[in-house]
Amino acid sequence: MAAQHGNDPSTIVSISKIVPVYPKLVQPERVLTLSNLDRQCPKLMHLVFFYDNLSSQTLKDLPLNSVFSSLKSGLEQTLTLWYPGAGRLIRHNQSDGKLNLWCNNHGAVLAQAETLVKISQLGNLCEYNELFEKLVYKPAFDGNFSNMPLIVAQVTRFGCGGYSIGIGTSHSLFDGPANYEFLYAWASNSEIVKGRRRCSDDELPKPVHERGILLLSGNLQAPRGTTNAHNNKEARAMAIDHLYQLIMQAASGQKGFDPLHIGRGPSNQNNKCVLKTYHFSGAIIDDLKRKHFPMLRGSLHFSTFEILVAHLWKARTKALEVKKEKLVCLQFAVDIRKKVLPSLPRGFSGNAYVLASIMISAGELHQASYECIIEKIRKAKNNVNHEYVKGYVEALEAAGPQGSSDLPPLKELTLVSDWTRMPFHNIEFFHGSKAAYACPLATPISQVAYFMQSPIDSRGVDVRIGFEAESISSAFTQCFL
Numbered sequence: 309m310a311a312q313h314g315n316d317p318s319t320i321v322s323i324s325k326i327v328p329v330y331p332k333l334v335q336p337e338r339v340l341t342l343s344n345l346d347r348q349c350p351k352l353m354h355l356v357f358f359y360d361n362l363s364s365q366t367l368k369d370l371p372l373n374s375v376f377s378s379l380k381s382g383l384e385q386t387l388t389l390w391y392p393g394a395g396r397l398i399r400h401n402q403s404d405g406k407l408n409l410w411c412n413n414h415g416a417v418l419a420q421a422e423t424l425v426k427i428s429q430l431g432n433l434c435e436y437n438e439l440f441e442k443l444v445y446k447p448a449f450d451g452n453f454s455n456m457p458l459i460v461a462q463v464t465r466f467g468c469g470g471y472s473i474g475i476g477t478s479h480s481l482f483d484g485p486a487n488y489e490f491l492y493a494w495a496s497n498s499e500i501v502k503g504r505r506r507c508s509d510d511e512l513p514k515p516v517h518e519r520g521i522l523l524l525s526g527n528l529q530a531p532r533g534t535t536n537a538h539n540n541k542e543a544r545a546m547a548i549d550h551l552y553q554l555i556m557q558a559a560s561g562q563k564g565f566d567p568l569h570i571g572r573g574p575s576n577q578n579n580k581c582v583l584k585t586y587h588f589s590g591a592i593i594d595d596l597k598r599k600h601f602p603m604l605r606g607s608l609h610f611s612t613f614e615i616l617v618a619h620l621w622k623a624r625t626k627a628l629e630v631k632k633e634k635l636v637c638l639q640f641a642v643d644i645r646k647k648v649l650p651s652l653p654r655g656f657s658g659n660a661y662v663l664a665s666i667m668i669s670a671g672e673l674h675q676a677s678y679e680c681i682i683e684k685i686r687k688a689k690n691n692v693n694h695e696y697v698k699g700y701v702e703a704l705e706a707a708g709p710q711g712s713s714d715l716p717p718l719k720e721l722t723l724v725s726d727w728t729r730m731p732f733h734n735i736e737f738f739h740g741s742k743a744a745y746a747c748p749l750a751t752p753i754s755q756v757a758y759f760m761q762s763p764i765d766s767r768g769v770d771v772r773i774g775f776e777a778e779s780i781s782s783a784f785t786q787c788f789l
Contacts, residue, residue: 327418332388342407350479355475355746379418393459393477397456419462522660550639623788728759
């Protein structure tokens with residue numbers, strides 16, 4: 309019998325099939341040791357791809373079973389190279405409690421579903437809708453990661469003939485760039501329309517799953533003959549130090565807040581999460597630059613990322629009414645593939661990012677010019693080098709096996725992740741048809757702001773961010789737009 313999601317018949321999503329998916333060529337079982345960067349967030353990250361602009365009547369008339377079979381076959385082919393995705397996380401050494409990846413070929417999971425809803429009824433796809441939660445397959449999770457599949461997916465046919473493909477991947481498997489390459493490979497291998505061109509090795513390199521020099525801090529010793537201009541303080545990974553200071557600041561001002569219990573239990577921060585998306589067109593971004601840099605002419609010497617991050621940090625801190633004497637912190641992800649020595653290999657599939665960090669008082673942030681903030685952003689990014697990564701990995705080792713996804717919301721902490729170089733909407737699971745939108749669901753740390761390339765404006769940016777309450781969302785909107 310089909311499983312039904314929802315009580316309103318007009319919004320029911322009926323799951324008719326759930327199957328395991330194994331690599332086409334089974335690999336020998338082994339344990340892949342994860343890095344401390346992989347262990348920060350072992351939970352699933354969900355994306356829903358919407359395809360309502362299918363390029364031909366032939367596609368619209370394809371039976372759901374045919375689409376499902378093509379996706380299953382493509383996933384089998386893809387898992388042959390991306391075989392860790394068919395494994396499970398385990399605590400291989402009970403004495404240290406660290407998660408590693410058991411490549412045991414237990415498989416991914418793929419579900420088939422239908423709904424009478426038309427995609428047009430969902431409204432603006434960039435805006436979160438509760439129905440989106442029914443478009444991803446979510447297996448029961450009892451807290452034991454060894455029972456949790458690392459890749460889950462659900463293909464849903466809508467009443468209008470369009471489709472969604474909801475995909476969940478463990479963040480311990482991939483970071484953003486690696487996840488993009490995996491999904492691109494899967495889409496290429498899924499011949500929903502026969503004869504479609506597959507990607508070449510030049511377009512997509514073979515994945516490299518070994519974590520290499522990121523495994524142990526001892527492996528991160530800089531090669532002989534290299535020099536480092538940064539001092540020891542900067543090598544301590546300021547992001548970790550700043551986070552500790554924020555936690556202690558919160559503990560000193562909040563009764564019952566015990567910093568020793570952070571990361572030792574499940575986080576409930578997503579229960580009342582309000583997700584919002586803000587669209588900044590290329591023209592609006594230009595206006596923002598001219599507003600805060602009126603004297604500059606011609607090509608401006610700062611990036612869209614820098615101006616939007618500065619704008620968001622100011623707006624969020626103001627909306628949350630942080631007292632001017634309180635310390636506030638901005639942290640943003642930096643890709644370290646080319647920051648370590650030697651560089652990580654092309655096709656590296658693990659987590660290869662650390663957080664850069666800036667900390668000042670809320671009063672200083674309010675008074676600071678955009679130019680001053682952007683200078684601090686650049687300095688923080690430039691500080692991320694081989695020694696910084698070494699210090700970051702060492703700090704995570706000292707913190708123990710608990711993941712950062714259990715961090716409680718801190719209004720003084722603004723987190724940003726830049727996805728603009730990973731245009732997920734360009735992934736063509738249906739030949740010739742890019743996704744109308746690729747919508748992330750609530751993430752393990754809901755207050756992270758994600759910068760995404762707009763599918764309707766190549767120069768535009770969509771900013772997705774979560775809030776604890778609708779009132780905070782409204783205040784932020786007034787400050788941000």
